[in-house]
Amino acid sequence: MIVEQIWTGNAYRNFNYLVACGETGEALAIDPLDFRKCLELAEQRGWTITQVLNTHEHGDHTGGNKAIIEATGATLIAHRDAGGRIPHVDRGVGAGDIIKVGKTVELECLDTPGHTMCHICLLSHTDQPALFSGDTLFNAGAGNCHNGGHPEELYETFRHQLDRLGEDTLLYPGHDYLVNNLAFTLDREPDNEVAREMLETYRDQDPDAALVTSLAQEHDINTFFRLQSPSVMARLAEEFPEIGDNPDPKTVFLKLRELRNTW
Ligand SMILES: [Zn+2]
Numbered sequence: 637m638i639v640e641q642i643w644t645g646n647a648y649r650n651f652n653y654l655v656a657c658g659e660t661g662e663a664l665a666i667d668p669l670d671f672r673k674c675l676e677l678a679e680q681r682g683w684t685i686t687q688v689l690n691t692h693e694h695g696d697h698t699g700g701n702k703a704i705i706e707a708t709g710a711t712l713i714a715h716r717d718a719g720g721r722i723p724h725v726d727r728g729v730g731a732g733d734i735i736k737v738g739k740t741v742e743l744e745c746l747d748t749p750g751h752t753m754c755h756i757c758l759l760s761h762t763d764q765p766a767l768f769s770g771d772t773l774f775n776a777g778a779g780n781c782h783n784g785g786h787p788e789e790l791y792e793t794f795r796h797q798l799d800r801l802g803e804d805t806l807l808y809p810g811h812d813y814l815v816n817n818l819a820f821t822l823d824r825e826p827d828n829e830v831a832r833e834m835l836e837t838y839r840d841q842d843p844d845a846a847l848v849t850s851l852a853q854e855h856d857i858n859t860f861f862r863l864q865s866p867s868v869m870a871r872l873a874e875e876f877p878e879i880g881d882n883p884d885p886k887t888v889f890l891k892l893r894e895l896r897n898t899w
């Protein structure tokens with residue numbers, strides 16, 4: 637499996653992806669908003685884009701569909717319930733469905749509601765797994781729930797799906813929010829030295845060659861994975877005394893999500 641992360645350079649800071657089979661040169665384009673960059677890169681590499689996947693229905697993920705499909709004839713894949721919101725879906729997928737790319741790549745669909753209720757993450761079946769997480773999980777952060785999502789569903793997705801992924805899983809999110817999210821982590825957990833060092837190192841990183849974290853690193857720096865951290869809980873209780881000294885993980889998650897909305 638060959639992965640190309642494509643920085644769009646837009647105000648929303650989107651990442652697009654090409655995932656290719658090294659044997660056949662067939663490629664899957666994930667959320668190819670910047671269709672020109674995706675098409676150019678595929679051409680440079682000698683790849684053929686045969687499939688497009690939208691992780692969810694938001695315009696900054698679907699906006700390149702028409703142009704890329706006109707140029708390549710690729711089939712369009714999305715959550716099976718997204719059909720009303722994404723035009724011209726050829727294949728609707730749900731939990732456990734497999735997307736094959738060429739001969740060598742298999743990607744498993746995870747049904748991950750929360751950011752929206754029709755959100756798919758892809759988990760590669762490779763020696764070193766990779767997660768294409770759309771707007772569900774970001775470097776050091778979690779998706780918002782303003783536009784068609786629900787925080788409680790997002791918590792359930794973290795608890796029952798993301799928490800179970802292997803530590804060596806590489807994270808390929810839909811946006812570059814690393815620096816802002818690390819600042820939020822440090823606001824919530826000022827003694828998090830791993831996050832502090834990462835922020836210093838990557839504050840001015842080139843998004844064209846962005847840091848790719850593993851889930852092991854995310855467990856250290858992502859507040860939404862650190863629900864039982866004593867300092868996260870103590871800081872939160874300062875703001876929300878009603879949660880008490882020993883809040884359950886769901887309460888912590890929901891309060892963090894609420895704070896991040898206005899932070
Ligand atoms: Zn979104």
Ligand SMILES: [Zn+2]
Pocket residue numbers: 694696697771810811
């Ligand atoms: Zn987005």
